[in-house]
Amino acid sequence: MRVKRRSKNRKVVRFYASCFGFREPYRVLVDGTFVHHLLSHSLLPADDALQSLLSASRPPPLFTSKCVLAELRRLGKSHADAFDAAALLATAKCEHDKVVSAVDCILSLIGEKNPEHFFVATQDSDLRAKLREVPGVPVIYGLKSSLFIEQPSVQQRKFAQLDEEKRLHMGKSEYQKLLKVPSDGKAAASENASDDEKNRRPISSLVENALRVADKSKFKKKRPKGPNPLSCKKKKPKPQLSAAQNQINMPIISIYYVVGKACLEELFAVDATQGLMRTCVLQGPKADGEAKRKRVRKRKRSHKDSKQTETMS
Numbered sequence: 356m357r358v359k360r361r362s363k364n365r366k367v368v369r370f371y372a373s374c375f376g377f378r379e380p381y382r383v384l385v386d387g388t389f390v391h392h393l394l395s396h397s398l399l400p401a402d403d404a405l406q407s408l409l410s411a412s413r414p415p416p417l418f419t420s421k422c423v424l425a426e427l428r429r430l431g432k433s434h435a436d437a438f439d440a441a442a443l444l445a446t447a448k449c450e451h452d453k454v455v456s457a458v459d460c461i462l463s464l465i466g467e468k469n470p471e472h473f474f475v476a477t478q479d480s481d482l483r484a485k486l487r488e489v490p491g492v493p494v495i496y497g498l499k500s501s502l503f504i505e506q507p508s509v510q511q512r513k514f515a516q517l518d519e520e521k522r523l524h525m526g527k528s529e530y531q532k533l534l535k536v537p538s539d540g541k542a543a544a545s546e547n548a549s550d551d552e553k554n555r556r557p558i559s560s561l562v563e564n565a566l567r568v569a570d571k572s573k574f575k576k577k578r579p580k581g582p583n584p585l586s587c588k589k590k591k592p593k594p595q596l597s598a599a600q601n602q603i604n605m606p607i608i609s610i611y612y613v614v615g616k617a618c619l620e621e622l623f624a625v626d627a628t629q630g631l632m633r634t635c636v637l638q639g640p641k642a643d644g645e646a647k648r649k650r651v652r653k654r655k656r657s658h659k660d661s662k663q664t665e666t667m668s
Contacts, residue, residue, distance in 0.1 A: 360503075365410050367493065367504045374515035375491035377472050381415040383495065384447065384464065386457050387427040388478035390419075391437040392497045408495070408502045409474070418447045418473070422460035447471075458482050465492055490514040 371377045383405055398404045402414035409415060419441050427438040449460050461475060462485065469491045476495040477483060486492045487508040494505040507515075 384473040386477045389476040423457045425454045
């Protein structure tokens with residue numbers, strides 16, 4: 356349940372951030388009832404509790420007003436702890452000559468569109484009902500040992516939708532500016548034209564004249580590309596030894612097995628005969644194997660001949 360609750364609270368914060376421009380650090384306006392609720396249910400420190408509620412990267416600053424403090428002072432000893440805790444918070448400036456009720460003070464600070472982007476934290480049901488009618492005012496309240504954010508009301512969602520539609524469509528002032536900006540080639544014709552003809556001009560032509568953008572497709576069609584030139588390279592032919600080099604290799608191989616490696620190193624320089632030495636090393640084991648096979652065949656033949664002579668005798 357806690358995971359679902361957190362995801363719901365994050366969605367509400369994102370809604371107000373995208374539609375009404377709320378940004379961190381979030382500012383929370385607190386009244387006396389909410390402070391009393393925090394103390395009675397030991398939801399302290401309050402800034403940490405609100406930070407986890409709003410999923411903020413840093414603790415939000417808490418604000419109250421002079422009228423809220425005056426109301427807590429009137430309530431006497433029952434709310435003395437709440438008054439002491441609220442006195443430590445920052446005070447938002449309210450333009451009241453005389454002290455008014457906390458509800459009226461908070462409504463005056465919020466105004467018609469909440470320009471200061473306050474989160475209002477209160478336990479007063481009447482105040483919460485009035486704040487639902489004001490666009491862009493998220494309300495925080497508490498239930499026992501947990502805090503919640505109210506879901507956006509129907510009126511707030513409609514206001515956000517209308518505001519988004521206004522941004523998408525062109526305003527009257529912008530439309531009039533486009534009418535006043537003619538193109539270079541058609542400046543004289545547009546001046547001589549009447550007001551009705553100007554108003555009848557389509558919006559696409561106005562935008563084209565104002566921005567001087569040709570009516571062409573921005574994106575090119577994808578066409579088949581040629582093969583990779585690296586994959587089309589021809590294979591390089593392997594270097595083949597000439598007949599003279601093959602004739603030179605043969606006597607060196609025989610010398611290697613007859614004379615030995617040490618004698619061959621004395622006869623030829625090592626740097627000049629590295630390639631020839633490699634051929635000797637590679638072809639040497641083959642010659643050894645053939646010599647061993649010949650010896651084995653001779654032994655078998657001699658053994659057979661000795662058996663035949665014994666049987667004849």
